[in-house]
Amino acid sequence: MRPNLLSSALSLCLLAPSAPALADASDEASAAEADAHLLDTVVVVATRSARSADEVPNTVDRIDREAMDRQLAHDLPDLFRYTPGVSVGRNSGRFGIGDIRIRGLGGNRVTLRTDGVPVGDAFAIGSFADANRDFVDPDMLKAVEVLRGPGSALYGSDALGGVIAFATRDPEDFLDAERRRHVGLRLGYDSAWNGLSAHTTWAAGGERWSGLVAIGRRQGQAQENQGTDRSDGALRTAPNPEEREGGSLLAKLVYAPDGRRRLRLTVDAGGDRSRTDARSARGFQSLTRATVTDLQGDDRRRRTRASVQYEMDALDGVLADRLSVQAYRQDSRTEQRTDEHRIASGGVAQRRERRFLFEQSATGLEANLERDIDTAHGLHRLAWGVELRRTETRQRRDGLATTLATGAQTPFIPPDAFPVRDFPNSRTTTAALYLQDDLVLAEGALRLVPAVRIDHYRLRPQPDAIFLGDNPGIEVADLTLTRATPKFGAVWRVGGGWSLWGGYARGFRAPPYNDVNIGFTNLSFGYTALPNPALRPETSDGIELGLRYGGPALSLALSGYRNRYRDFIESLRFIGVNEQGLSVFQSQNVDRARIEGVELKADLDGGALRPGLRGWRLRGAAAVSRGEDLGSGAPLETVDPARATLGVGYTAEDAHWGVDLTGRFTRQQRRMADPGRYRPAGYGVFDLAVHWRFAPGARVHAGIDNLFDRRYTDWADVPGVSATSLVLDRYTRAGRTLAVDLALSW
Numbered sequence: 001m002r003p004n005l006l007s008s009a010l011s012l013c014l015l016a017p018s019a020p021a022l023a024d025a026s027d028e029a030s031a032a033e034a035d036a037h038l039l040d041t042v043v044v045v046a047t048r049s050a051r052s053a054d055e056v057p058n059t060v061d062r063i064d065r066e067a068m069d070r071q072l073a074h075d076l077p078d079l080f081r082y083t084p085g086v087s088v089g090r091n092s093g094r095f096g097i098g099d100i101r102i103r104g105l106g107g108n109r110v111t112l113r114t115d116g117v118p119v120g121d122a123f124a125i126g127s128f129a130d131a132n133r134d135f136v137d138p139d140m141l142k143a144v145e146v147l148r149g150p151g152s153a154l155y156g157s158d159a160l161g162g163v164i165a166f167a168t169r170d171p172e173d174f175l176d177a178e179r180r181r182h183v184g185l186r187l188g189y190d191s192a193w194n195g196l197s198a199h200t201t202w203a204a205g206g207e208r209w210s211g212l213v214a215i216g217r218r219q220g221q222a223q224e225n226q227g228t229d230r231s232d233g234a235l236r237t238a239p240n241p242e243e244r245e246g247g248s249l250l251a252k253l254v255y256a257p258d259g260r261r262r263l264r265l266t267v268d269a270g271g272d273r274s275r276t277d278a279r280s281a282r283g284f285q286s287l288t289r290a291t292v293t294d295l296q297g298d299d300r301r302r303r304t305r306a307s308v309q310y311e312m313d314a315l316d317g318v319l320a321d322r323l324s325v326q327a328y329r330q331d332s333r334t335e336q337r338t339d340e341h342r343i344a345s346g347g348v349a350q351r352r353e354r355r356f357l358f359e360q361s362a363t364g365l366e367a368n369l370e371r372d373i374d375t376a377h378g379l380h381r382l383a384w385g386v387e388l389r390r391t392e393t394r395q396r397r398d399g400l401a402t403t404l405a406t407g408a409q410t411p412f413i414p415p416d417a418f419p420v421r422d423f424p425n426s427r428t429t430t431a432a433l434y435l436q437d438d439l440v441l442a443e444g445a446l447r448l449v450p451a452v453r454i455d456h457y458r459l460r461p462q463p464d465a466i467f468l469g470d471n472p473g474i475e476v477a478d479l480t481l482t483r484a485t486p487k488f489g490a491v492w493r494v495g496g497g498w499s500l501w502g503g504y505a506r507g508f509r510a511p512p513y514n515d516v517n518i519g520f521t522n523l524s525f526g527y528t529a530l531p532n533p534a535l536r537p538e539t540s541d542g543i544e545l546g547l548r549y550g551g552p553a554l555s556l557a558l559s560g561y562r563n564r565y566r567d568f569i570e571s572l573r574f575i576g577v578n579e580q581g582l583s584v585f586q587s588q589n590v591d592r593a594r595i596e597g598v599e600l601k602a603d604l605d606g607g608a609l610r611p612g613l614r615g616w617r618l619r620g621a622a623a624v625s626r627g628e629d630l631g632s633g634a635p636l637e638t639v640d641p642a643r644a645t646l647g648v649g650y651t652a653e654d655a656h657w658g659v660d661l662t663g664r665f666t667r668q669q670r671r672m673a674d675p676g677r678y679r680p681a682g683y684g685v686f687d688l689a690v691h692w693r694f695a696p697g698a699r700v701h702a703g704i705d706n707l708f709d710r711r712y713t714d715w716a717d718v719p720g721v722s723a724t725s726l727v728l729d730r731y732t733r734a735g736r737t738l739a740v741d742l743a744l745s746w
Contacts, residue, residue, distance in 0.1 A: 039550040039557065045145040045165040047438060047449065048154055049370055049383055054548055057449055057489025057503040059559050059599060061086070061146040065173075070660060070689055072703045072739040073138045074190050074197065074218075076100065082662060084623035084643035085599055086146055086164075089716035090223060092730050094240065094276040094297045095130040095336075098716065102148055103563070104595045104627045104639035105161025109509055109538070111151065112136075114166040115266065117305055118158075120332035120360045121393070123514065125422055129356035129397060131334035135303040137248040137270055139186065139199045139216050142169045148599070149561060150507025150542045153451045153487035156387070156432050157510040160540055160565070168268060171210035171254055174203040184745040192705065192737040193244070195220030208257055216248040222276075224737065226711050227729040233283035237729040240279050246272025264309045271302030280730075281340075289345035298337040305330040320369035327365045334358045348403060352413055355398040364389035381438035389430045393513055396421055396466065415525045420470045422520060424463035426513035431456045449489040449503075456482045457510040461517045471519040477533030479516050483508050502545040507563075511535035515569050515587035527583040529572060536589050540565045553608035562596040564630075593636055597625025615653055620646045626671060635671035641682070641715055642667040657692040669715055678721040678728060683712035697745040702738070709736040 039054040046056040053060060061083055063073075073079040076097055077088040089098025099106040112119035112133055124130040144166055151159035174182035184201040197218040204211060221244065227237025248270035255263040276297040284291045307328035315321050338354040368385035399418035402409045411418040436451035459479040467476075489503030516535055521528040546559035568591030578584050601621045606613030622644035627636030647662035668682040689703035706712075711732060718731050 039548060039555045043145055044167075045147045045151075045163055047383065047436065048368060048385070049381075049438075051438075053557075054499060054550060055447060055491060057447070057491050057501045057544075057546075059148045059544065059546065059557070059561075061148070061601075063144045063146075065142050065169075068138055068141065068144075069701050069741065069743075070691060071662075071687075072188075072190070072689065072701055072741055074188065074195065074739070075138065076134060076136065079138055079144065080146075081664065082621070082645045082647070083146065084621050084645060085148060085597075085625070085640075087640050087643075087714075087716040089714070089719070090733070091130070091132075092225070092717065094242065094274065094278060094299060095132060096274070096299075097132055097134045098719070099638075100133065100164070101638060101640070101716070102146065102162035102164070103561070103597065103623075103625060104636055106638060108158055108512065109160040111155050111159040111163045112166070113155075113163065114268065114305070115168055115307065116165075116326055116366065117307060117328050117330055117364065118362065118389070120303065120330070120362075121512075123358050123395060125397075128338045128354050129336060129358075131301075131336075131356075131358040134301070135270065135332060136166055137216055137246075139197070140168050140214055140248055140250045140268070140270075141166055142173055143167045149544060149563060150485075150487075150505040150540050152455075152485040152507040152509075153453050153505060154434055154436070156430065156453060156455045156485075157457060157483075157508060157537075160507045160509045160538060168250055168252075168266075169201070169212065169214065170264075171203045171205050171212040171252060174201070174212070175205045175210060180205060182745060184743065186741060186743045188739070188741040190220070190737070190739040191224075192734045192739070193220040193223045195244075205254070208255060210254045210256070212250070212252045214248075214250040216270075218247070218272075219243075219245040224734040225730065226732040226735050227727075229727075229729070232279045234280060235726060236280040237727050241277040242274055244272065244274045246270065260313045262309075262311045264311070266305070266307045266309070268306075269302070269304040271300065273298070273300045275299075280727075285342075291343045292340060293343060294339075294341040296339045298339075299335070301332075301334045303330065303332040320371050322370040323367070324369075325365075325367045328363070330360075330362045332360050349405060351402045351404060353400045353402075354413070357394070357396045357398075359394045360391060362389060362391045378439055378441040381440065382436070383438070384433070384435040387430065387432040387434075391428045393426045393428070395423060395514075415522045416520075417470070417522075419466050420520060421464075421467040423514045423517050424461040424467045424476050424519075426517065427460045427462060428513060429458045429460075445493045447491040449491075450487070452484060452486045454482065454484045455508075455510075456480075459511075459513055459516060461513070467519065471521050471528075474519050474521070474531065476517045476519070477531050479511060479533060479535075481510060481537065483510075483537060497549050497551045499548045500546070501548065503543070505540075505542045505544075507540035507542065509538040511537060511569060511587075515571055518571065518587055521582070523582070526581065527585065528578070529585045532586050532588060535569060535587060536567045538565065538567050538569060538589075553605050554602070556600070556602040558598070558600045560596075560598045562594065565591075565593045565595070567591075568593060590631070592630040593627060594630055595625060595627040595636065595639060597623060599623045615651050615658075617649045617651070618647070619649070620644065629673070632673075634673035637669075637673050637677070637719075640666075641669040655693070658690070660687075660689045662687045662689070666715070676723055678718050678723045678725060678731075680713035680715060680718060680731075683710060685710050685712060699743045701741045701743070703740075705737045705739065706733070706735055711735070 041053045041062050043053050043060045046058040046060045080086045087101050091098045108121050122133045147163040151163040182203040186199040188197040199216040201214040222239035222242035229237040251267045253265045278295040281295040282292050309326040312323045336356040340352040366387045371382045373380040397420050399413045401413050432455045434453035439448040461476040485506045487505040491501040493499045517531045542563040544561040548557045567589040570590045571587045572585040573588045604618040606616030624642040627639035644665045649660035651658035663686045665684045669679050686707045687705045688707050691701045693699045713731050
């Protein structure tokens with residue numbers, strides 16, 4: 001670890017928004033929770049069982065329901081805006097959010113899970129196809145946890161960069177022994193996208209049965225920026241006109257015959273649609289020598305999950321004290337249509353219709369068991385489990401070109417002869433077994449947490465006539481591999497509220513279907529792509545050390561990490577020219593990288609310092625990191641520049657109202673692999689939020705983002721943008737915006 005990282009973190013660090021953990025069902029419980037310190041937070045993602053944050057040898061962030069409400073989180077970028085080290089980009093075009101990254105790694109190298117079920121993959125190719133992972137409605141969540149760094153020892157492949165675990169609401173979040181029925185209504189407005197939203201929640205229950213139904217609806221327009229050029233063509237910087245709409249449904253039925261057993265049935269569904277008038281694409285195109293007169297996009301995305309979960313406590317069995325078993329089925333689908341009108345170089349008017357489809361269906365079963373064994377040497381809190389999952393992945397691109405004067409049609413739109421599949425339909429099967437021991441020694445002063453997971457991964461491609469017709473003579477490859485991923489952590493309470501912790505974690509990511517068997521051949525353009533059955537898994541070795549303090553007024557957590565990655569897969573790497581004279585591309589293991597950094601979180605409770613400061617809170621975080629390609633020595637540009645948040649908040653003693661002022665600070669990216677790439681300036685942006693409980697069961701949250709109307713661009717939004725671009729304002733974030741949520745409950 002380089003000393004300058006630590007000094008930079010300490011200079012940037014200071015404190016983020018007040019976000020006490022409050023539950024919608026009870027204002028009294030909310031007020032009590034408001035005094036909780038960040039180290040008192042209970043987290044699950046780090047060990048797959050509930051632990052206090054100061055007991056786990058990992059860096060974990062938790063965003064609870066009240067924090068989401070106070071920061072008016074209407075989408076994923078809003079959700080993580082005050083979490084340095086986690087970034088979500090916004091696409092300046094028509095495809096919504098961009099990459100979701102933890103400590104510089106993103107894409108499918110970060111596992112997203114909703115109630116334990118993996119969210120579908122992202123996949124993009126070309127200019128008209130981009131299936132992202134924006135399948136989560138924040139209004140349906142009760143909490144989000146982020147595990148930073150390799151998580152493969154508990155979560156397997158794709159947890160190379162970390163884990164984001166979403167937990168949806170349950171009936172018990174609204175009900176208790178005295179409250180048997182709940183009806184909630186939330187209305188929202190966000191000027192950043194002229195968005196209107198409405199969510200209604202119904203929950204009811206008795207001694208054994210309880211249920212919940214939540215329905216959400218939203219509509220709006222394009223995400224605002226600070227571009228001012230509204231002309232048609234490539235120089236346009238203002239957002240393209242766009243209409244957005246979407247909805248979500250969450251239904252749960254819980255049967256609890258006694259305090260030890262629970263059977264939970266869940267249906268979770270959502271989808272959205274956006275229609276974009278891509279005026280920035282109009283005009284003369286130098287690459288094709290054609291003039292685009294109109295381009296319309298129609299993008300739809302939906303996801304449906306059904307699951308059944310059985311939980312049992314106090315088993316008093318030989319193998320387990322507690323048991324949780326879940327079976328699920330999840331289907332996700334992205335469909336994107338593009339309708340383009342153009343005039344070719346010869347003056348021929350043409351209509352081009354393109355369609356992109358990406359689908360995944362996953363069926364899974366997981367069982368998690370826990371057993372406490374008290375011995376003379378210490379308490380063993382054993383956890384182990386199995387996971388089985390089968391995923392079917394399908395992708396297809398279609399196109400049709402029509403000459404308007406004659407009506408003649410052709411499926412050939414250079415460089416593709418449609419329909420095409422960029423990889424064959426694929427089936428992946430994963431079987432895994434994990435074991436973890438949380439060993440408590442010296443009357444709780446020392447915890448040792450070893451764990452290991454064994455994954456068996458199998459890929460079976462299923463080529464059809466479309467793939468084989470587009471790739472004559474190419475043989476697809478199966479892939480089977482077994483990997484063991486260990487980790488070890490330790491926490492030592494040294495006294496006086498201080499504790500030290502550290503750990504080692506191994507990570508891996510199996511070669512994905514689209515890299516093993518990617519394939520397309522275009523004789524007209526002179527290139528071909530070949531499968532690569534010899535791809536090796538991407539792997540990582542990570543070491544992390546930390547220091548924590550928890551006192552009456554102050555709690556803080558400081559950590560430093562270094563992760564070394566091997567065998568990164570580079571898609572479509574040029575490897576030479578074959579005997580037919582075609583340029584040959586193939587996915588290969590080529591990259592080795594190192595990412596290291598320092599992170600800090602702190603929380604200061606003014607009321608614990610002196611009675612006159614009761615209700616005041618200072619809270620914040622900072623992250624400083626750097627990455628390097630060890631092969632070329634070039635910096636890794638996916639690693640964010642240094643970021644920090646600093647916030648001060650006040651909550652009235654009766655918890656009826658409160659206010660938060662939060663600053664978000666980002667340093668300019670200093671280390672660049674490509675000196676010709678656009679490097680946005682550093683910035684500081686302030687947000688103001690207020691909340692007011694003006695009647696029993698009635699609450700309003702309001703916020704002004706970018707309070708001083710600062711013009712700024714975030715590093716996560718500008719992948720590959722040239723410094724000489726004439727449309728840099730296109731990538732700016734919104735100026736001053738207003739958001740308001742009104743929540744009513746009975």
